[in-house]
Amino acid sequence: MKLTESLRSVFITPEERTYLISVRRLLPKAAGQSVRMTHQSPTLSEAQKRELHETALRIVSPGKGILAADESVGSMAKRLAQVGVENTEENRRQYRQILFSADDRVSGCIGGIIFFHETLYQNSDTGIPFVKMIRDRGILVGIKVDKGVVPLAGTFGETTTQGLDGLSDRCAQYKKDGAVFAKWRCVLKVSETNPSTLAITENANVLARYSSICQQHGIVPIIEPEILPDGDHDLKRSQYITEKVLTAVYKAMSDHHVYLEGTLLKPNMVTSGHSCSTKYSPEEVAMATVTALRRTVPPAVTGVAFLSGGQSEEEATVHLNAINNCPLAKPWILSFSFGRALQASALRAWRGHKENEKGATEQFIKKAEANSLASQGKYTGGDNNYTDAGQRSYGSFHAY
Amino acid sequence: MTHQFPSLSPEQKKELSDIAQRIIAPGKGILAADESTGTMGKRLEKIKVENSEENRRYFRDLLFSTDPSISNCVGGIIFFHETLYQKSDSGKLFPQVIKDKGIVVGIKVDKGTAGLNGTDGETTTQGLDGLFERCAQYKKDGCDFAKWRCVLKISDSCPTSVAIAENANVLARYASICQQNGLVPIVEPEILPDGTHDLLRCQYVTEKVLAAVYKALSDHHVYLEGTLLKPNMVTAGQSCAKKFTPQEVAMATVTALRRTVPASVPGICFLSGGQSEEEASLNLNAINQVPLNRPWKLSFSYGRALQASALAAWQGKTANKAAAQEAFCSRAKINGLASKGEYKASGSADQASMQSLFSASYIY
Numbered sequence: 001m002k003l004t005e006s007l008r009s010v011f012i013t014p015e016e017r018t019y020l021i022s023v024r025r026l027l028p029k030a031a032g033q034s035v036r037m038t039h040q041s042p043t044l045s046e047a048q049k050r051e052l053h054e055t056a057l058r059i060v061s062p063g064k065g066i067l068a069a070d071e072s073v074g075s076m077a078k079r080l081a082q083v084g085v086e087n088t089e090e091n092r093r094q095y096r097q098i099l100f101s102a103d104d105r106v107s108g109c110i111g112g113i114i115f116f117h118e119t120l121y122q123n124s125d126t127g128i129p130f131v132k133m134i135r136d137r138g139i140l141v142g143i144k145v146d147k148g149v150v151p152l153a154g155t156f157g158e159t160t161t162q163g164l165d166g167l168s169d170r171c172a173q174y175k176k177d178g179a180v181f182a183k184w185r186c187v188l189k190v191s192e193t194n195p196s197t198l199a200i201t202e203n204a205n206v207l208a209r210y211s212s213i214c215q216q217h218g219i220v221p222i223i224e225p226e227i228l229p230d231g232d233h234d235l236k237r238s239q240y241i242t243e244k245v246l247t248a249v250y251k252a253m254s255d256h257h258v259y260l261e262g263t264l265l266k267p268n269m270v271t272s273g274h275s276c277s278t279k280y281s282p283e284e285v286a287m288a289t290v291t292a293l294r295r296t297v298p299p300a301v302t303g304v305a306f307l308s309g310g311q312s313e314e315e316a317t318v319h320l321n322a323i324n325n326c327p328l329a330k331p332w333i334l335s336f337s338f339g340r341a342l343q344a345s346a347l348r349a350w351r352g353h354k355e356n357e358k359g360a361t362e363q364f365i366k367k368a369e370a371n372s373l374a375s376q377g378k379y380t381g382g383d384n385n386y387t388d389a390g391q392r393s394y395g396s397f398h399a400y
Numbered sequence: 401m402t403h404q405f406p407s408l409s410p411e412q413k414k415e416l417s418d419i420a421q422r423i424i425a426p427g428k429g430i431l432a433a434d435e436s437t438g439t440m441g442k443r444l445e446k447i448k449v450e451n452s453e454e455n456r457r458y459f460r461d462l463l464f465s466t467d468p469s470i471s472n473c474v475g476g477i478i479f480f481h482e483t484l485y486q487k488s489d490s491g492k493l494f495p496q497v498i499k500d501k502g503i504v505v506g507i508k509v510d511k512g513t514a515g516l517n518g519t520d521g522e523t524t525t526q527g528l529d530g531l532f533e534r535c536a537q538y539k540k541d542g543c544d545f546a547k548w549r550c551v552l553k554i555s556d557s558c559p560t561s562v563a564i565a566e567n568a569n570v571l572a573r574y575a576s577i578c579q580q581n582g583l584v585p586i587v588e589p590e591i592l593p594d595g596t597h598d599l600l601r602c603q604y605v606t607e608k609v610l611a612a613v614y615k616a617l618s619d620h621h622v623y624l625e626g627t628l629l630k631p632n633m634v635t636a637g638q639s640c641a642k643k644f645t646p647q648e649v650a651m652a653t654v655t656a657l658r659r660t661v662p663a664s665v666p667g668i669c670f671l672s673g674g675q676s677e678e679e680a681s682l683n684l685n686a687i688n689q690v691p692l693n694r695p696w697k698l699s700f701s702y703g704r705a706l707q708a709s710a711l712a713a714w715q716g717k718t719a720n721k722a723a724a725q726e727a728f729c730s731r732a733k734i735n736g737l738a739s740k741g742e743y744k745a746s747g748s749a750d751q752a753s754m755q756s757l758f759s760a761s762y763i764y
C-alpha cells in the first residue's frame with residue numbers, strides 16, 4: 001500500500017503527514033519504483049500538435065511575415081515623441097488603427113500581428129474590436145506576454161526577462177480573447193565580457209519555460225533571443241555569439257520538451273556592431289546569418305522571422321532579400337517580424353494628423369509588400385537586385 | 401569567454417567539408433569493415449572459420465578487391481587498425497587498393513567501452529589518450545575520416561543523464577581532435593535496440609541523446625560541416641510485442657533527426673544495429689521517401705547489413721570468393737538505391753504507392 005494511503009487510515013495531524021511524505025522522498029526507492037527520467041510523459045496530444053503546427057505554418061506561409069505592433073507603453077512613448085505626438089491611450093489607439101485599416105493588399109504579406117495587451121481590447125473608430133478587424137483579413141493575432149527585462153546580479157549589465165508568474169492562466173485568457181500566438185523577448189549584449197554563460201543559460205531557460213506554457217494552451221510561442229547590435233564587434237564575432245546563444249536555446253527547448261514544429265524563432269540577423277568600422281555587404285550578412293542558423297536551428301522549426309533591431313526599413317528588407325537568395329540549403333521559412341522596419345515611414349507620414357491617416361496606411365502597405373517580396377528573395381528595390389544579369393557573389397562558405 | 405579563437409582555418413574547413421561530401425556523394429554510403437579482432441571472431445565463428453590474422457585479411461581483401469564499380473555505391477570504408485597495414489593478394493596495401501577505386505579511407509579510433517560507476521551497466525567510450533598523435537599518423541597512412549562509437553541503452557532507468565552527458569562530451573572531444581588533424585569525425589551515439597520499448601520511446605530517447613550530442617559539439621567548437629553522424633534508426637526494441645512498418649520507422653527517424661540535427665551536418669549514415677540486410681535496406685529506402693524536408697543526406701554505414709550474405713557465401717572457402725563478392729556487390733547496390741529512395745524490393749509497390757503509406761494521421 002502506498003504511503004499516502006496508509007497515512008489516511010491513521011489519525012495524524014496535517015503537519016505530521018507532510019513530514020512523513022517528505023521523509024519518504026529520502027528513502028531508497030522500493031523495488032519497481034525506478035527513476036523514470038527517460039520516459040516520455042506526453043506533453044501534447046496529436047490534435048494539439050497539429051493545431052500548433054498549422055498555426056505556425058499559417059503565420060509564415062509563403063510571402064508572409066509578421067507585423068510587430070506590440071510596443072509597450074514606454075516604447076510607444078519614444079516612437080510618438082519622435083513625431084511630436086503625445087503618448088496617450090487614444091493616440092496609441094489611433095496609431096494602431098492606421099496600421100490595422102490597411103486593405104486587402106496586406107493579406108498576402110502579413111500572416112500575423114503581435115499585439116500589446118492594451119491593444120488587444122481596443123476598438124476602431126466605428127467600434128469594431130481590433131482583433132476582429134485583423135482576423136477578418138485572415139491575419140492571425142499574437143500577443144506579447146513577457147513583462148520586460150530585469151537585471152542579473154553579478155553580471156556586467158546583463159538581464160533576463162520576467163513574466164512567468166501566472167502565465168498559464170494569462171495564456172488561457174488570451175486564447176479565449178482571440179490570440180493564437182505569443183511573443184517573449186530576451187536580450188543579450190556583446191562586449192568584452194558579454195554575453196556571459198549565465199546570461200545565455202538563464203535566458204535560454206526562461207524562453208523554454210515560456211514556450212512550454214504557451215503550447216499547453218494552443219498558443220504558438222515566438223522565441224526571441226535578441227543579441228543587441230550595440231558595440232564595435234565585427235561580423236565574425238556576432239556570428240560566433242549567435243551560434244552559441246541559439247545552441248543553448250534549442251538545448252533548453254529539448255530539455256523542456258517543447259514541440260519545435262509548433263514554434264517560430266525571432267532572432268537577430270547576424271550583423272556587425274553599430275560602431276564597427278568595417279562595413280559588410282548584404283551577401284556577407286546573409287552568409288553569416290544563414291550559416292549560423294544552419295548550425296543551430298533544427299529543421300523541425302517551422303519558420304524563422306527576423307527582428308529588424310536598429311536597421312532602417314530599407315536595410316532590413318535588403319538583408320532579408322539577400323538571406324533568401326543565399327545559396328546554402330535552408331530548411332525553414334525565412335521571413336520577417338518587423339516593428340520599426342515596417343512602421344517608421346507610416347509613423348513619419350502620420351505625425352498625429354487625421355488628414356495624414358490614409359497616406360500613412362499607404363506607407364505601411366508599401367513596406368509590407370516590399371518585405372513580402374524579400375521573404376521570397378524577389379525584392380528588386382534599392383541597389384540590390386538579384387534578378388539582374390550580374391549575379392551577386394556570396395563567396396565561399398568555408399570562411400564562415 | 402565569448403570570443404572566438406578559431407579552431408580551424410578556412411583551408412582546413414574546406415578540406416574537411418570536401419572529404420565529407422565525397423563520402424556521402426549521391427547514391428553512396430559507407431562500408432563499416434572495422435570489426436575489432438574480438439568482434440571478427442564472433443562473425444567468423446558463425447561460419448566455422450578460424451579467427452586468424454590471415455583469415456581476417458583474406459575476408460577484407462575479398463571485399464576490397466571487388467569490382468571497381470563498387471565505388472558507385474560505396475563512398476568510404478571504415479578500417480580497423482590491423483587492416484590499415486595489411487596488404488591484398490596483389491601485394492598492395494589496403495588503403496591504396498581502396499583509394500585507387502576513388503573510395504575514402506576511414507579508421508576506427510576508439511578503444512572500446514568502459515563502465516560508468518554508479519549506473520546500471522551504462523558505459524562511456526575510451527580512446528582519447530594520445531588520440532591527437534594517432535590521428536596525425538593515421539592521416540599520414542592514408543586515412544581521411546575516423547569513427548568513434550558510443551553506446552547507450554534503453555531500460556526502465558536508462559539512459560541516465562550522466563550517460564547521455566558523458567558520451568556526448570567524449571564524442572565532442574574526439575571530433576575536435578580529429579578535425580585538428582584533417583580527419584572527418586563520424587559521430588556515433590548508438591542507442592541499442594535491446595529491450596521491450598516501443599517506437600515512441602525510442603524516438604524520445606533518440607531526440608534527447610542527439611540534442612545533447614549537438615550541444616556538446618557546439619560547446620567544443622566542432623565544425624559541423626566537416627562531420628558525419630552515424631545514429632541508430634528509430635525502431636522499437638527487439639523484444640517489443642508490437643511490430644512497426646518501414647514507413648513508421650522512417651517517420652519516427654526523420655522526425656527525431658529534424659528536431660535535433662542541424663542542417664549544416666552534411667550527412668547522416670545509419671548504423672544497421674541488429675537489423676537483417678533486407679530490413680536495413682527497406683528502412684533506409686523508406687527514410688529517403690519521407691515527405692518531410694530532409695536537409696542532410698541520409699545514407700548507410702553498414703557492417704553486418706552489407707557483409708552477412710558475403711560471409712555466408714564465403715564459408716571460408718577460396719572457391720566461393722566470386723560468389724561472396726557478388727553477394728557483397730549486390731547488397732551495396734541495393735543500399736545505394738535505398739540511399740536515394742529508389743529501391744524496389746521485389747513484391748513491393750512502387751514509389752507512388754509507398755508515398756500514400758506516409759499520409760497516416762499519426763503525428764510524431
